[in-house]
Amino acid sequence: MKLGLPRECQAGEQRVALIPANVARLRKKQLEVQVETGAGLAAGFTDEDYLKAGASIAASREQLLRDADIITVVNCKGTQFDELSAALKPGQLLIGMMDPLMQPQNARRLADTGATGIALELMPRITRAQSMDVLSSMATISGYKAVVLAAYRAPRLFPMMMTAAGTLKPSRAFIMGVGVAGLQACATAKRLGAVVEAYDIRPAAREQILSVGAKPVELDIEAENTETKGGYAAEQSDDFLKRQQQAMTKVLAQQDIVITTAAIPGRKAPILITQAMVEGMKTGSIIIDLAAETGGNCELTRLDEEVVHKGVTILGPANLPASAANHASQMYGTNVENLLNLLLDQQGQLTLDFEDEIVRDTVVAHDHQLVNARLRELLHLTESNPNLSQEAH
Template sequence: MLAQGSGLTVGAVRESFPGEQRVAIVPAAVKTFAKSGLQTVVEAGAGQAAGYPDEQYAAQDASVEQDRAAVFAAADVLLQVRGGGGNPQFLDADLELLRPGQVLIGAYDPLSDPKSIARLAERGVSCFALEFLPRITRAQSMDILSSMATIAGYKAGLLAAAALPRMFPMMMTAAGTITPARVLVIGAGVAGLQAIATTRRLGAVVSGYDLRPAVREEVESLGAQFVELPLESGEAAESGGYAREKDEEFYRKQQELMHRVVAESDVVISTAVVPGAKAPVLITPEMVEAMAAGSVIVDLAAERGGNCALTKPGETTTHGGVTIIGETNLPSLIPYHASQMFANNVASFLQALLNEEGQLEINLEDEVIRETLVCRDGQVIHPRMRERLGLAPLESK
């Protein structure tokens, strides 16, 4: 049971999204919370799949509750890996357990499912969707998207190496010389750069492609060749540092130019996603058919429909001898460190919400807090969410 005290209680439950192995609080975070005067409550087994048994939480003086509803009831602040639109199958069950005034922090996929944010607002909670975190220096320690993209890029490289029926590095052996595998990484964001770094460490010859010429230096600094296609590109990002959509004609021309590059690759790792939108199709069936049998495509955009036209989200399939991996939750495949990184991000964000007395203080003058707060006091307040829901802008106070 929770000890009695005047401090706030922060909690996490076992994630209910199918196959999700991460947890939003790791034992080390309990100590961090205690230093700020916070108590911690977790559902029994919440960290088990990630490698954090209940005993480790109890050793840090966290309360471990057998009843999921008891955690919801005790927590003033609930931390979630997947909530709201990020876990639509179990949204109804969570809504019943929420109470007015409760604070939610985590990933809620607001752009894909704005109605879920409206439903959270109806419960009277204050919800912070960290997908909206501004890309500023002060927010880097809170950036769940970058943390999880790092994990995804790393795991994508390992999956490709495991699926490819040849070795990545060049080797000179008594049995002859083995030529290195050729890897193409599409997209040089956090996930793409990590995929480049991982496949390079494994010994492959790696090329990286991105619409933004400015990332050429980053790609080449990792030992990869930057692929240039004669397209009008510029910076493919909107304010805030997130990718934006291009028109169909742009993607058609891009596909034509990319055909040869894809066909020459043994492995293609695609990472192009646009928040809240279907992923652009960059790899056509004709490109897949031009690849050699045994080649591998790892589609990090599978959850958004996929960059490859033949990707089946959540499945690994083959087409003409080419393996297409459509895993939709790569961070969950490395749950120990993914949970550690996620927990550090949300703990850092929570610290920004606390005043010197350890009490919650939602300061809308703070850009980090203002940009991530999607609902409060019974209404959706984030401008982008209101626009998606067809609601009139709120009057400025």
């Protein structure tokens, strides 16, 4: 069984799907690993590192994609998805982040090739799958980097300082949404010395906020439904969001740093901060919007742009994990390695057990069929006719 590790070609992507340490361990599974030259260079891993780990360097990208039984990438979207889907053939397995709930049509294109596609964002949130959960891994890095970015851009220092020139008060940081990214942001801001507060609609979040040294902000409004089956914050009604915005205005007016992390899988991000709320904030305050790629939690957010409104700076960075490519690749690679350990037997042969919840939930296309139930529902496909070649496009 041959595994191909191509270089990421999506703009701004510096991560690599497997690092040399992953390759060395996978080689014990009798897996032959071919690496495109320069695949890990942006993340700090040279071709020589991969050779020492037991991989070979492919003669060309075309040869790697043609000969591999398994192809694993990080960013399987945009131009990279277009290239890979054009090169795939029946029987090959493609593993990567595909944004399937926002771009389900790509799963149809994968099915047309006859290849099998695994979208890592669909990993079920069960205990057995935690070691394969790329979303949690990347969210950890996003939460950390958001605080570092805020500290770099803010006109105030984070910690309180007693100096000969007087006492400097600590910055106040507010985290909206305390999933994995939000909790890491709380912990990082606390370590840097800020006074940290956080808010989440889920009742269970209160203890989590306290556990990282932050103070929970409690609003006198009640959410209709707080949490989804997968552990994400549930989507709220427009009425609830309006009441939340009104109650949050006074909280935001006190902050120096605001980091928003609220996202709903497969949906546009909810607006938590309106233009009017921004106008009530202090001059010099910073908003880091981690939901920018799905529309943003702030009404004024522009993806990968800096917006300054009434003295408040709003940043909507794209792909923050790529800015910490070395550690992001280490975490991502370990997630992929653990998945491959599930899919490969001791002789390195691929087995897909669709009775296994992990396989059933993450495989989007297989043997010319779109097999994922969530994506079929999004695309309004009927169970009685799963063959895409017979479906109306």
